[in-house]
Amino acid sequence: MTGHASVPVLTIDGPSGSGKGTISRQVAERLGWHLLDSGALYRAVGYVAGLEGLDLTDADALTRCARELKIRFVPAADGSDTRIIVDGLDATDALRTETAGAAASAVASIPGVRAALVDLQLGFRQPPGLVADGRDMGTVIFPDAPTKVFLTASAAERAARRYKQLKDKGLDVTLEVLQREIEARDARDASRAVAPLKPAPDAVVVDTTGMPIATVVEKVLALVRH
Numbered sequence: 001m002t003g004h005a006s007v008p009v010l011t012i013d014g015p016s017g018s019g020k021g022t023i024s025r026q027v028a029e030r031l032g033w034h035l036l037d038s039g040a041l042y043r044a045v046g047y048v049a050g051l052e053g054l055d056l057t058d059a060d061a062l063t064r065c066a067r068e069l070k071i072r073f074v075p076a077a078d079g080s081d082t083r084i085i086v087d088g089l090d091a092t093d094a095l096r097t098e099t100a101g102a103a104a105s106a107v108a109s110i111p112g113v114r115a116a117l118v119d120l121q122l123g124f125r126q127p128p129g130l131v132a133d134g135r136d137m138g139t140v141i142f143p144d145a146p147t148k149v150f151l152t153a154s155a156a157e158r159a160a161r162r163y164k165q166l167k168d169k170g171l172d173v174t175l176e177v178l179q180r181e182i183e184a185r186d187a188r189d190a191s192r193a194v195a196p197l198k199p200a201p202d203a204v205v206v207d208t209t210g211m212p213i214a215t216v217v218e219k220v221l222a223l224v225r226h
């Protein structure tokens with residue numbers, strides 16, 4: 001599957017908990033565009049590496065994993081979350097954990113892993129348009145995207161959002177630990193040598209601290225329509 005360079009892309013990058021996934025999903029639905037959850041690809045590589053007992057610093061083995069990754073995004077029939085199928089198994093719940101996020105951040109710092117996932121990501125650029133959620137969508141994967149957004153929010157607010165999200169799922173977490181984990185992941189994503197987390201020079205930075213989800217969605221839609 002190859003992408004179509006003439007198809008419009010909206011890139012939504014930003015740190016963990018800034019709302020990329022939530023906003024990307026709603027905006028894609030409103031526009032009737034496709035959605036690329038690029039973080040799920042790195043999470044899936046970390047997940048397969050875990051199943052195979054690989055060391056998360058073994059660049060050659062992880063690059064092979066990324067090259068051989070078999071992942072499918074399957075819309076749920078009842079309108080609930082899209083299921084993510086990795087090597088034929090439903091890995092959706094395993095991929096959403098904080099541990100999977102940390103593993104994804106580790107494997108994502110390996111240049112071979114990133115290179116192996118480029119074509120897969122470009123292939124999501126299909127008519128009528130694509131909303132691409134990640135860390136390097138606007139800087140590396142779709143540098144020609146006509147609309148680029150970089151979502152942020154204070155670390156305290158992002159940790160509070162994650163805390164609520166996990167508590168709602170019945171998980172036993174503490175705000176302090178979550179904030180530390182989020183800050184450590186962001187620091188690693190922003191400081192790596194390849195495709196670090198940062199706004200593209202032509203991205204619009206939207207600070208969502210204290211901003212309701214619906215307001216963020218409308219703001220992003222206005223940027224696309226503009």
Ligand SMILES: Nc1ncnc2c1ncn2[C@@H]1O[C@H](COP(=O)(O)OP(=O)(O)OP(=O)(O)O)[C@@H](O)[C@H]1O
Nearest residue numbers: 015016017018019020021022161165208211212213
């Ligand atoms: N503007 C907002 N106000 C309040 N809560 C929000 C806002 N945006 C997102 N959230 C909530 O914050 C939580 C994290 O959002 P989301 O998963 O979309 O972030 P993310 O940037 O995709 O994170 P990650 O990169 O770790 O996957 C969710 O529970 C979501 O409902």
Ligand SMILES: Nc1ccn([C@H]2C[C@H](O)[C@@H](COP(=O)(O)O)O2)c(=O)n1
Nearest residue numbers: 038039040042104105108134135136
């Ligand atoms: N384009 C991307 C997307 C994700 N990553 C890495 C870094 C993140 O910490 C991790 C998980 O992403 P999430 O699912 O939380 O959005 O994957 C990346 O390097 N580049």
